Amino acid sequence: MKLKSVSVFDLLEEEHICPHCDEKLTLCHAPPIHIGDGLGWGSEYLFICLNDECRLFVSGWKNIENNYGHVGSYRHMKLPDSDESYNMMVAGKQAFTGSIVDPEQIKNENSRYQKEREAVAKLDTCVEEMNLEPVLYLLFDDHVSVQLKKKASELLTVINDVSCVEPLRNHDFNDSHLEQDVNMAIKAILDSHFLKECPYCAELVKARAKICKHCQMELA
Numbered sequence: 001m002k003l004k005s006v007s008v009f010d011l012l013e014e015e016h017i018c019p020h021c022d023e024k025l026t027l028c029h030a031p032p033i034h035i036g037d038g039l040g041w042g043s044e045y046l047f048i049c050l051n052d053e054c055r056l057f058v059s060g061w062k063n064i065e066n067n068y069g070h071v072g073s074y075r076h077m078k079l080p081d082s083d084e085s086y087n088m089m090v091a092g093k094q095a096f097t098g099s100i101v102d103p104e105q106i107k108n109e110n111s112r113y114q115k116e117r118e119a120v121a122k123l124d125t126c127v128e129e130m131n132l133e134p135v136l137y138l139l140f141d142d143h144v145s146v147q148l149k150k151k152a153s154e155l156l157t158v159i160n161d162v163s164c165v166e167p168l169r170n171h172d173f174n175d176s177h178l179e180q181d182v183n184m185a186i187k188a189i190l191d192s193h194f195l196k197e198c199p200y201c202a203e204l205v206k207a208r209a210k211i212c213k214h215c216q217m218e219l220a
């Protein structure tokens with residue numbers, strides 16, 4: 001089985017017809033394991049006939065009962081970018097209906113991923129440009145890996161811009177290590193600007209201040 005990465009966008013454009021029922025095949029996410037031989041399909045995606053009236057599917061129940069003595073049927077399946085097609089054994093009607101490729105979801109995932117790549121590319125120049133935007137983007141996007149978030153958090157103190165404090169304080173970090181790193185970065189940035197956060201109104205005030213100029217509370 002050849003391994004070739006085909007863009008899912010191209011696959012969404014393709015149309016394949018089931019030879020058993022003449023209905024259009026549905027693009028599905030491939031299951032992780034090839035049920036037949038324990039190998040991967042060699043493709044992330046499969047075209048499958050999900051027509052419940054398909055001759056193959058309708059007659060399959062009896063076939064499998066007679067030949068194997070258990071409940072199941074067949075769905076017609078075609079590998080993308082290949083002429084290989086199979087009659088795939090399925091345990092019931094619901095098999096694969098949960099793994100239908102949703103074009104909207106794919107589009108969203110892809111545009112999210114593109115934004116992440118753009119932010120990562122900007123990390124190289126964000127320090128000299130004093131540009132917090134890619135750093136904050138990576139820290140705030142839930143889909144970005146923790147390693148990448150860590151890398152972004154290390155740049156906070158290098159960029160050393162107090163304007164990062166407010167957005168960072170307004171974000172809930174799910175990862176406690178990352179939250180700790182961010183808190184330490186905020187502390188270092190404030191210290192280097194001789195600032196502190198007022199514990200009452202959260203405004204930034206001079207580290208030397210004994211009274212908050214914003215809320216007039218007495219500071220320790």
Ligand SMILES: [Zn+2]
Pocket residue numbers: 018019020021022023049050051054055056076
């Ligand atoms: Zn069919």
Ligand SMILES: [Zn+2]
Pocket residue numbers: 198199200201202203212213214215216217
């Ligand atoms: Zn205050």
